[in-house]
Structures are given as C-alpha cells and as structure tokens.
Amino acid sequence: MTTRTRAELRRERREAYDAYLAECPARRLLDRISDKWVSLVLTGLADGPRRYSDLGRLIAGVSEKMLTQTLRTLERDGLVTRTVTPATPVRVDYALTPLGLSLLPVMAAVKGWADTHIDDVEAARETYDRSRQ
Amino acid sequence: MTTRTRAELRRERREAYDAYLAECPARRLLDRISDKWVSLVLTGLADGPRRYSDLGRLIAGVSEKMLTQTLRTLERDGLVTRTVTPATPVRVDYALTPLGLSLLPVMAAVKGWADTHIDDVEAARETYDRSRQ
C-alpha cells in the first residue's frame, strides 16, 4: 500500500517537471543568455576579438571572477574561442565562433523588441502603480 | 584633496555601470523574459485565456506563490490582463495583451535558435569536458 502525503506528491510532480525543463532546449538557451554578463560579453565580441583586460574595461562593472567564469562557460559551450599567445606578459584573446556569431541575430531580436516596446511596458507599469496607491 | 582607495574607485565604477545597465532596454527585457516562469506563462497563454488553476496545472512545477508573483508582474508590465468574474467560487482569467502577444515572436526566435543549435552546444561541451579530464 503506497501512502503518500500531499506534500510528497507535490514534490514528485515538481521534480518531474524540473527534469522536463532541464531537457527543454529553449529553456536551456534562455538560462544561458539571460545570465547577467553573457549578453554583454557576446555583444562585446561582435566587432572582433578582444583581450581579457580589454573586455574587462569595455564591460566596466564586471568583476574578474565573473568575467573569467562567463568566458569559460562560453568557451565550453563552443560560443567563443580562447587563444593564448605565449609572451611576457601572456596575451589571451577571445573571439566569437561561428556558432557564437549565429546567436547575435537572436540577441538583436531581443534588443529590437526592447527598443520599440519598452516605453509601453514602462507606461503600463506607471499606470498600474498609480491605480493602486 | 580627494583620497580614494582602489576598492572605492572600483565600487564607484561598478555602481555607475549598474546604473547604466538599469537603463538599458535590452537588459531589462532580458531580465524579464529570462525569469524561470515568465516564458512558460507567456507561451501557456499563447492559445487564449486561461484560469489561474488551469495555468497552475499546465505549468506543473510552479508553486502558487511564484505563479501569482509572475502573473502580477506581467500584469503590471502590461503583458497580460487579469479578469475577475464575481461568482462563487470566484473565477479569474488571464490573457495576453497585444503587447504580450507581440513578444511571442521574440520567444519563438529564441526557441528557434535553441532547437537548431543546442546539439552543437552540447557537443562542444562534451568535447571540452573530455579534453580536460
């Protein structure tokens, strides 16, 4: 006899759904590009390769830890390449792969919608807030 | 004489950049749609209005708290409407606004890229992992 509390059933359902979401391609991509720094790094490399410190200066707010972490993940995912030029001091360049390049139009679509509609969202928000204070 | 530690300078730069990012339309949109539940609710409403509990069943893993919170934010941003039908028990329907509807193509673009390229990402990841273990 299987006896299960409501809480247990709910947890099982949640875990099953989480597993399903973990499989979902769109969900996974969204998780990636929605990362605070990913989009900035990607667009920062749109015009060509850049050095590590160059990127750090371009994306003024990023910490070394997060810049490194973001670049490593992007490299792992085949979106950017990391090229080390042995010298003193060492020189490391990052560049978009064709795969990474193919992602730019998607980012552009997001940016496009945002640029044309963000004012509407802003207006809606103000109306909403005013109506309940 | 202004004396500032390196740490202070860095913090100021970070805060300035954070303020800049807070202004960036694309960044703001990305913050919204990248929310774990937003995309699911939006696509869940793509085929027409749905009741609260209906959405909860459709998106099996969501908690009541997060479903409510997500819907409230979307309503505030003018992306969905909330319609209360007084009865016993009460009936509440949610539907996309034209603005919310216009966001679906963007989501589709994301999904499109993910569906065609996620295998490449997966492959790159495996290659990367294998090369360093």
Next chain:
DNA sequence: CGGTATCCGTCGCGATACTG
C-alpha cells in the same frame, strides 16, 4: 597580464500555513 581560491552577505524561491 590573466587568472585562481576563499570567504561571506543577500536574496530568490520553495515549503508551509492561513484567508475571503
């Protein structure tokens, strides 16, 4: 220059319980 390692605060989110 281009990182790595560690610590630690905060905050999103789920769990739980209660309501009109």
Next chain:
DNA sequence: CAGTATCGCGACGGATACCG
C-alpha cells in the same frame, strides 16, 4: 478557487587575497 503571509535555506555573485 484564488490567493496572502511568513520563514528558512541554498545558490549566486562581490570582495579580497594570492599566483604563474
């Protein structure tokens, strides 16, 4: 049915210090 209120924890990311 459609929520609201409160609590607690675990992950994320910033600060700091150190290394080849």
